[in-house]
Amino acid sequence: MGSSAEFFQHLMNGLTLGGIYALIALGYTMVYGILKFINFAHGDILMVGSYIGLFIFDAIRGQSLGPWTIIAFFIAMLGGMIFSAGLGMAIERIAYKPLRKATRLAPLLSAIGVSFILSNMAAWMWGTKSRKLEYPFDNSPLYIGEVSITPHQILILIVVIVMMISLKLFVDRSRIGKAMRATSLDQDTAKLMGIKADRIIAITFAIGSALAATAGFLIALEIKVYPSMGTMTGLKAFVAAVVGGIGNISGAMVGGILLGLLETFGVALLGIPYGLRDTIAFVALIIILLVKPEGLLGKVEKEKV
Amino acid sequence: MLNFILLILIYTGIYALMAVGQNLITGYVGLLSLTQAGFFAIGSYATAILSVTYGWNFWMTLPVAAILAGFFGFLIGLPTLRLKGDYLAIATLGFGEIVRNILNNWDKLTNGPMGIQRIPMISIFGMRVSPYAKWGFLILVWVFVVIAYLLFERLARSRIGRALEAIREDEIAASSMGINATRYKVWAFVFGAMIAGIAGSLQAVFILSVTPGVFTFMVSIMVLCMVVLGGMGNFKAVVLGAFLIQFVSYFPQLVGLSNVIPPQFKQVLFGLILVVMMIWRPQGILGREQRSAPGRLFKKGGRS
Numbered sequence: 001m002g003s004s005a006e007f008f009q010h011l012m013n014g015l016t017l018g019g020i021y022a023l024i025a026l027g028y029t030m031v032y033g034i035l036k037f038i039n040f041a042h043g044d045i046l047m048v049g050s051y052i053g054l055f056i057f058d059a060i061r062g063q064s065l066g067p068w069t070i071i072a073f074f075i076a077m078l079g080g081m082i083f084s085a086g087l088g089m090a091i092e093r094i095a096y097k098p099l100r101k102a103t104r105l106a107p108l109l110s111a112i113g114v115s116f117i118l119s120n121m122a123a124w125m126w127g128t129k130s131r132k133l134e135y136p137f138d139n140s141p142l143y144i145g146e147v148s149i150t151p152h153q154i155l156i157l158i159v160v161i162v163m164m165i166s167l168k169l170f171v172d173r174s175r176i177g178k179a180m181r182a183t184s185l186d187q188d189t190a191k192l193m194g195i196k197a198d199r200i201i202a203i204t205f206a207i208g209s210a211l212a213a214t215a216g217f218l219i220a221l222e223i224k225v226y227p228s229m230g231t232m233t234g235l236k237a238f239v240a241a242v243v244g245g246i247g248n249i250s251g252a253m254v255g256g257i258l259l260g261l262l263e264t265f266g267v268a269l270l271g272i273p274y275g276l277r278d279t280i281a282f283v284a285l286i287i288i289l290l291v292k293p294e295g296l297l298g299k300v301e302k303e304k305v
Numbered sequence: 306m307l308n309f310i311l312l313i314l315i316y317t318g319i320y321a322l323m324a325v326g327q328n329l330i331t332g333y334v335g336l337l338s339l340t341q342a343g344f345f346a347i348g349s350y351a352t353a354i355l356s357v358t359y360g361w362n363f364w365m366t367l368p369v370a371a372i373l374a375g376f377f378g379f380l381i382g383l384p385t386l387r388l389k390g391d392y393l394a395i396a397t398l399g400f401g402e403i404v405r406n407i408l409n410n411w412d413k414l415t416n417g418p419m420g421i422q423r424i425p426m427i428s429i430f431g432m433r434v435s436p437y438a439k440w441g442f443l444i445l446v447w448v449f450v451v452i453a454y455l456l457f458e459r460l461a462r463s464r465i466g467r468a469l470e471a472i473r474e475d476e477i478a479a480s481s482m483g484i485n486a487t488r489y490k491v492w493a494f495v496f497g498a499m500i501a502g503i504a505g506s507l508q509a510v511f512i513l514s515v516t517p518g519v520f521t522f523m524v525s526i527m528v529l530c531m532v533v534l535g536g537m538g539n540f541k542a543v544v545l546g547a548f549l550i551q552f553v554s555y556f557p558q559l560v561g562l563s564n565v566i567p568p569q570f571k572q573v574l575f576g577l578i579l580v581v582m583m584i585w586r587p588q589g590i591l592g593r594e595q596r597s598a599p600g601r602l603f604k605k606g607g608r609s
Binding site for chain 1: 331335337339381384385387391392394395396398399400402403406407410522526529533567569570572573575576577578579580583584587
């Protein structure tokens, strides 16, 4: 294989991985943008969404592969997204909302509690053994020149691009999106202008959780579904959000893709052992915090007294 | 039965050490650190490797374990503590996972997932403290707890402790009073890490073996629960919290229901404790210790 083909191969792998991180990072960044708070349970919401998607898919798909399995796959994904959105809103209502006026530490601790409850409830109800999600199509790779690309990767790219464009349009163009931006900018003023901030916050949680469920369901095809699947993925997506500039939606997209590329090329070209792949993200986090703590696209925030 | 209660008390002591450290970081400075398990692991492995591979005496490995844990605390603390507290939580969470990852993979030094067995027992003045004779070990562990308690309590009442509380209440105001916030935060973090290292060292000579599987995120969560349940910013409360959490975690075995109650039950309970305490009683069972010297004087004089 020529070196340029090899390069494009890694680029392809990095982009798909990065797209996944970006989808998850969006949830962190949107919530942080409005509430200035890290939703630790985000990765676990992803896990629950993947389980629900898996159950729906297993229930409705037939025996043989065909157009129906692909439709069934998307129906299952939608089911997982809706369930996660509801779960995200419920968690916000029960565990975070009473703590809005509390110290900074309180919602963080509560979120860690929620994360722990979700992952252990899942292990309790559904067992710790990982479950396989079958491909809805024949996943043998296609070749473009010497570069191989699997239908799974194509699926990821399409879904990620569609999701990102629609989110961007929603936030930039729609009325609710405008209200979201206003709430994120200044919650009190937004309330005075007649924006129902509580409703906007609930919607933000719903959208973030649904995106996480989508990402979870997409990677479940490769890494299977298990109760702690959200932990590491969630952490890395958070790093992506920080790298891009937390609170900034375009930043999360850029950060996610950058992190995906960094991991793929780090292992392939820099010779970082595969076992230490997860460490790359944290080294990136430390470096970005040292050099440019506001992230690539973030604004410098001066704290006022 | 008595043996089992002694076992719970020994673990209470080991975890109380970690909780005391966590209390300094979370209760006093108001920072969320999620990696007591990581420092615990570093301390354990330091003692295990030095005493098994290099034949060191336990008492020589102990300071190395503490310093090594403190050094790593310094390494993660320095970049993250300059910024807002939220990043520390993520960085420390990641650090804990990385430590376990490395312990699992660095076969040459740590023997991978198998861990290190046959750690020599402690001896004091030629007397062997066997973990099988639980009374001796219990006393040893609690001597450490009492020393740590007194030291940290002293530290909290000193100028340093007041500086830490000032940082928690308002970092900008504290800085404008001339307190170097970053330096104090890093020191608090390093002290917290060191004592977790000591706890790890003790655990290694109690179980006489170390495996990476012991040092999961669950350990950090348990320690956090101890602090939150007992009361942030109150060292007595934290020791009480350590006892309560250990008791809850061994309750199924204690009443002989360990086949009925699934292992996840207590973990769900720990999660619930965090959420419920934050919503209804954020100050914990005992609450923050109130102690302002001028106030006390005033009360005494004013009540006549």
